[in-house]
Amino acid sequence: xxxxxxxxxxxxxxxxxxxAAAVAFPKVFTNPAVTNYGVLALIFVTVASAWNIxxxxxxxxxxxxxxxxxxxxxxxxxxxxxxxxxxxxxxALLPLAAVVGAVIAVVFGLIALRVRRHTFIVITIAVFFIFxxxxxxxxxxxxxxxxxxxxxxxxxxxxxxTPFYYIALAFxxxxxxxxxxxxxxxxxLQLRAIRDDEDRARGLGVRAMRVKLTAFVLSGAITAMIxxxxxxxxxxxxxxxxxxxxxxxxxxxxxxxxxxxxITGPVLGALIIEPGTLWLNTQPQFSGGYxxxxxxxxxxxxxxxxxxxxxxxxxxxxxxxLRTRGRPAVVPVAAGAATAGSxxxxxxxxxxxxxxxxxxxxxxxxxxxxxAR
Amino acid sequence: xxxxxxxxIVDGILTGGxxxxxxxxxxxxxxxxxxxxxxQGVLVILGAYLSYSLSTRAHIDLFTGLLITIPVxxxxxxxxxxxxxxxxxxxxxxxxxxxxxxxxxxIIEGILYKxxxxxxxxxxxxxxxxxxxxxxxxxxxxFIYGFxxxxxxxxxxxxxxxxxxxxxxxxxxxxxxxAARLVGIEVNRVAALTFGIGVAVTAVGGMFxxxxxxxxPNSGYDLISRLLAIIIxxxxxxxxxxxxxxxxxxxxxxxxxxxxxTWAIAVFYAALVLVLxxxxxxxxxxxxxRAQ
Numbered sequence: 001x002x003x004x005x006x007x008x009x010x011x012x013x014x015x016x017x018x019x020a021a022a023v024a025f026p027k028v029f030t031n032p033a034v035t036n037y038g039v040l041a042l043i044f045v046t047v048a049s050a051w052n053i054x055x056x057x058x059x060x061x062x063x064x065x066x067x068x069x070x071x072x073x074x075x076x077x078x079x080x081x082x083x084x085x086x087x088x089x090x091x092a093l094l095p096l097a098a099v100v101g102a103v104i105a106v107v108f109g110l111i112a113l114r115v116r117r118h119t120f121i122v123i124t125i126a127v128f129f130i131f132x133x134x135x136x137x138x139x140x141x142x143x144x145x146x147x148x149x150x151x152x153x154x155x156x157x158x159x160x161x162t163p164f165y166y167i168a169l170a171f172x173x174x175x176x177x178x179x180x181x182x183x184x185x186x187x188x189l190q191l192r193a194i195r196d197d198e199d200r201a202r203g204l205g206v207r208a209m210r211v212k213l214t215a216f217v218l219s220g221a222i223t224a225m226i227x228x229x230x231x232x233x234x235x236x237x238x239x240x241x242x243x244x245x246x247x248x249x250x251x252x253x254x255x256x257x258x259x260x261x262x263i264t265g266p267v268l269g270a271l272i273i274e275p276g277t278l279w280l281n282t283q284p285q286f287s288g289g290y291x292x293x294x295x296x297x298x299x300x301x302x303x304x305x306x307x308x309x310x311x312x313x314x315x316x317x318x319x320x321x322l323r324t325r326g327r328p329a330v331v332p333v334a335a336g337a338a339t340a341g342s343x344x345x346x347x348x349x350x351x352x353x354x355x356x357x358x359x360x361x362x363x364x365x366x367x368x369x370x371x372a373r
Numbered sequence: 374x375x376x377x378x379x380x381x382i383v384d385g386i387l388t389g390g391x392x393x394x395x396x397x398x399x400x401x402x403x404x405x406x407x408x409x410x411x412x413q414g415v416l417v418i419l420g421a422y423l424s425y426s427l428s429t430r431a432h433i434d435l436f437t438g439l440l441i442t443i444p445v446x447x448x449x450x451x452x453x454x455x456x457x458x459x460x461x462x463x464x465x466x467x468x469x470x471x472x473x474x475x476x477x478x479x480i481i482e483g484i485l486y487k488x489x490x491x492x493x494x495x496x497x498x499x500x501x502x503x504x505x506x507x508x509x510x511x512x513x514x515x516f517i518y519g520f521x522x523x524x525x526x527x528x529x530x531x532x533x534x535x536x537x538x539x540x541x542x543x544x545x546x547x548x549x550x551x552a553a554r555l556v557g558i559e560v561n562r563v564a565a566l567t568f569g570i571g572v573a574v575t576a577v578g579g580m581f582x583x584x585x586x587x588x589x590p591n592s593g594y595d596l597i598s599r600l601l602a603i604i605i606x607x608x609x610x611x612x613x614x615x616x617x618x619x620x621x622x623x624x625x626x627x628x629x630x631x632x633x634x635t636w637a638i639a640v641f642y643a644a645l646v647l648v649l650x651x652x653x654x655x656x657x658x659x660x661x662x663r664a665q
Contacts (some may be wrong), residue, residue: 061468111646117467118409118609122601123649126642129598137635245594249475256472290486297479304473305460 022169026162035161037275039233042168044274046226048254048266049175053182054219055252056261058212059195060113063248064124065223067108067131068101070242072224073231075100077148078141086151090232091167094225101224102217109216113209116198128243135239147238150231164233171226172267178218179263191215195261250277253296257303259310268311377631380510385624387512388585390520392619394527395578395596396603397612398571401530404547404610405567408458408470412478414597416572419481420446420579421588422489425496435498435580436518442576450572453477454565478593485590493587501584519581526577527616530570534612543567547610599638602645 026035047069055062075097080090112123135142142148155163182188190211193201202208231237254273259265280292307314399413410416420442427438457473495501500514534540542563545553554560582588582596603622607614622641630637 061471063471111650115649118403118471119605119649121468121471122409122605123646125598126602126645130639130642133636133639249479252472290483293486294480294483297476297483300476300479301457301473304469304476305457308469 019173026165032161035165037278039161039164039168040278041271041274042165042172043226043230043233044251044254044270045172045267046168046175047223048251048258048270049172049179049263050219050222050226051251052255052261052263052266053175053179053222054215056255056266057182057188057191057195058215060116060120060212061252062124062216062219063121063252064108064112064128065219065251066243066245066247067124067128068104068220068223069227069230069247070131070135070237070239070244071104072097072101072227073237073242074135074142074148075224076228076231077150077237080151081148087153090151090153094228097224097228098221101227102221104224105217105220106213108220109213113212113216125248128245128248132239132243135243142239145239147236147241148231150235150237153232164229167229168226168233171222171229175222175226176263176267178222182215182218183263187211187214249300250274253300253303256308256310257299259312259314262310262312265310265312376509378628380512381627381631382624383512384516385627386620387516387520388627389620389623390523390527391578391581392599392603392623393616394523394574396600396607396615396619397527397530398574398578399600400604400607400610400612400615401543402568402571403604404612405543406458406470406564407467408474409601410568410571411471411474411597412453412481413572413575413600414595415478415481415485415590415593416446416449416575417579417582417596418588418590418593419449419485420576421496421583422485422579423576424580424583425489425494428496428498435496435584436522439522439576439580442580443573446576447569447573450569451565453572454568458568459561459565478597482590482593489590491589491591493589494583495587496580496584498584513585515581515584519577519584522577523581526574530574531612533570539563539566595638599641602641606645606648 025038029035029038047065051062051065054060076090076093079085079093079096085093108127112120112127115123136145138144182191190201190206193204193206194208194212198208227242231242250273254269255266256269257265257273258267258269277292277296280295303310395413395417399410402408402410402413423442423445424435424438427433427441428435433441457477458470461469461473498515500518502513504511504513505517506512532540534543542553542558543566545556545558546560546563546567550560553563582592586592599622603618604615606622607616607618622644625644626637626640629640
């Protein structure tokens with residue numbers, strides 16, 4: 001019993017330590033250049049986790065999350081301009097950004113989620129370009145290529161970053177909590193059943209479209225909200241920064257670097273990549289932009305070719321291997337647990353189906369076939 | 374009005390022919406290797422820059438230069454396949470190949486920035502400025518020449534696919550990779566050659582694109598999004614579909630440009646979304662296969 005509870009305690013202790021470090025960060029590093037890294041890194045932690053809630057669980061890779069990010073930014077900018085909202089009241093517009101993100105996600109999802117794999121990815125790219133074009137062309141609404149400026153915020157410039165840091169931290173924490181909740185819920189199991197085999201999941205009674213769309217809307221609403229925070233933080237949005245093709249790629253890269261589909265993976269990926277790219281852009285020899293682009297592409301290639309499952313799962317494997325070295329193989333425990341977990345997932349998904357498609361068949365035996373695949 | 378319309382349609386068909394060539398390369402790669410080559414757009418731009426270097430530095434004519442750029446692009450394609458694509462296997466292969474080709478696109482784009490800078494350039498030759506007067510409007514010669522070369526190459530590709538031993542191997546691999554392997558086709562070699570051919574056609578596409586548009590290293594994104602829309606609309610892996618869709622889309626865009634120049638490109642994506650709502654596999658798509 002103690003053997004089982006000890007890792008749990010260690011984990012809780014580490015979590016408390018991490019939260020404390022995150023909270024103390026702006027108190028220790030008061031330099032605005034440093035807190036700026038913190039704010040942007042946390043914004044990307046939120047985006048990558050939100051992306052992962054949908055794409056990581058369902059296996060539908062979205063290369064169009066900038067649609068939500070930019071729309072959230074523009075929604076806040078347009079509303080604040082037209083309704084003359086200023087100062088901290090602007091934060092009251094956050095629910096509006098979430099609603100805009102959710103509505104776009106419903107329409108976007110109803111079109112895009114009808115198709116799978118490559119076609120889905122390409123549709124997300126196409127929708128992304130439609131939004132960028134609209135931001136350029138709807139001049140009266142979006143300000144065209146000049147973009148929008150954020151409403152004035154009279155916070156002192158010396159401590160300007162700190163409140164944004166805590167807002168971004170709250171969003172990051174909430175998004176991670178939602179990701180954990182989704183992962184542990186029946187809903188998360190249904191999503192992963194879709195990822196493993198959508199047709200089989202449907203056969204077992206998972207309402208695939210409804211489940212996928214719910215995850216997409218959840219992910220889109222969070223991304224839109226953090227997009228509007230980003231806009232208020234950096235003070236302006238233009239079509240090519242709000243709807244940035246590199247943004248889509250960076251988010252996917254973060255998730256893949258850390259470990260696609262896991263909770264900690266995207267967080268870790270965002271914490272490595274966003275400060276990394278920010279730092280690179282401040283270096284004089286990289287200021288032209290092209291060298292950081294080449295480097296980014298190279299890092300991407302190395303990850304996909306050599307650590308395709310991400311740092312977190314691969315690192316976990318290494319640790320297990322180190323621990324079990326010279327002892328009788330304990331490794332199958334982990335492998336067995338994983339198989340049992342996914343089989344249980346499919347079983348729970350089938351049990352969750354209100355249609356009761358498998359009411360007369362023993363669901364566990366069928367599902368274990370699916371889990372072993 | 375009627376004259377403008379005819380002009381737009383002729384324009385669209387001629388440009389569509391060249392886009393068809395680029396789209397056939399992309400859809401061929403998809404059919405054989407089951408991957409979408411995101412780098413195709415930036416490879417077209419690379420082809421354009423190669424033609425640019427040949428014509429400004431060595432004063433080689435654009436069309437003669439193709440004799441050099443096509444083999445060069447073929448080799449680049451084979452190298453990309455050998456270095457990166459070949460190594461990817463496993464369940465997540467689909468998404469991984471997209472990411473790998475995206476990364477390759479980023480690297481090529483960065484190298485182009487370093488080599489040529491961010492300023493717009495355009496290919497110049499006597500036939501890019503002089504035009505022919507037909508049906509009451511002026512048409513630059515480059516459109517006609519480009520169309521003729523593209524049609525010849527599409528026909529050559531067709532003959533290669535349907536009249537040669539290699540073509541039969543390619544089509545067999547497209548139909549069923551495992552069965553092809555069982556009857557003794559060297560699937561890996563077929564895949565490498567297909568990737569090379571699919572990339573080689575970007576030399577022609579790039580020359581034409583560069584002669585009719587100002588371009589910079591960043592122009593690849595616009596191109597790849599159009600090409601993706603075309604091959605999805607035509608049905609992934611369908612060569613006839615890619616031909617039909619590119620002529621259809623380019624004509625549509627060119628006609629819409631008469632009234633709404635700023636929104637013309639949106640027509641591409643709007644048409645794509647509409648078609649997919651009705652027919653998720655595209656115009657001439659293969660039967661919906663089980664996804665996993």
